[in-house]
Amino acid sequence: MQQIGEVKGWCIHVSNIIRMDFNTLRGRLKGMTTGFQEKIVDIEEKANDILERYHPQIIPIDPLEIANAEGIEVISVEFTEEEISGLIDIDGMEKTIFVNHFHHPVRKRFTIAHELGHYFLHLQGIRDGVYVDNSINESFFRKEVYGDTDKQKEREANQFAASLLMPKNWVEAKWKETYDIGEMAKLFNVSSSAMGYRLINLGIIQA
Ligand SMILES: [Zn+2]
Numbered sequence: 001m002q003q004i005g006e007v008k009g010w011c012i013h014v015s016n017i018i019r020m021d022f023n024t025l026r027g028r029l030k031g032m033t034t035g036f037q038e039k040i041v042d043i044e045e046k047a048n049d050i051l052e053r054y055h056p057q058i059i060p061i062d063p064l065e066i067a068n069a070e071g072i073e074v075i076s077v078e079f080t081e082e083e084i085s086g087l088i089d090i091d092g093m094e095k096t097i098f099v100n101h102f103h104h105p106v107r108k109r110f111t112i113a114h115e116l117g118h119y120f121l122h123l124q125g126i127r128d129g130v131y132v133d134n135s136i137n138e139s140f141f142r143k144e145v146y147g148d149t150d151k152q153k154e155r156e157a158n159q160f161a162a163s164l165l166m167p168k169n170w171v172e173a174k175w176k177e178t179y180d181i182g183e184m185a186k187l188f189n190v191s192s193s194a195m196g197y198r199l200i201n202l203g204i205i206q207a
Contacts, residue, residue: 054066
């Protein structure tokens with residue numbers, strides 16, 4: 001696809017940090033294809049399968065290791081114009097996750113896991129596609145392209161990220177040792193709010 005060359009034309013490599021022009025991305029987003037949707041329970045299973053395949057049985061989970069094992073390059077980016085958390089770009093054999101260089105490491109980890117969610121849930125079998133996230137919960141950019149399925153896909157990617165970084169079995173086991181959300185967040189290297197939501201969604205604590 002022609003636009004990918006244009007995107008790369010805007011990237012200036014500075015020791016693994018690049019700058020990316022937002023309007024060029026806009027061109028890249030035209031004509032991308034939608035993937036399929038999955039149920040929440042399948043997402044949990046899918047994340048577990050991927051952890052078993054690609055990750056040692058330890059916490060905290062390293063989403064970079066999973067990306068690399070899948071042949072996805074992860075690049076830290078100084079986005080020049082807009083607030084973007086991250087994006088995933090599939091172009092044939094080239095698979096890249098771009099993550100906002102200025103965000104806190106804990107947030108970057110979640111973003112990478114979220115983009116992996118788009119990859120494993122929405123981009124399988126697709127040779128040419130891009131997801132851009134201007135925040136973890138919503139992407140105005142993708143809304144233009146995907147319409148009503150957008151929020152559903154964001155929820156799915158977030159569910160995947162939570163399942164990947166906070167595997168159910170580990171969370172249940174560690175909760176019995178700590179009974180402390182802050183301590184749990186440290187153990188799993190996630191934000192306290194992400195851990196709080198995960199504990200609620202797993203029915204371990206009450207909202
Ligand atoms: Zn997303």
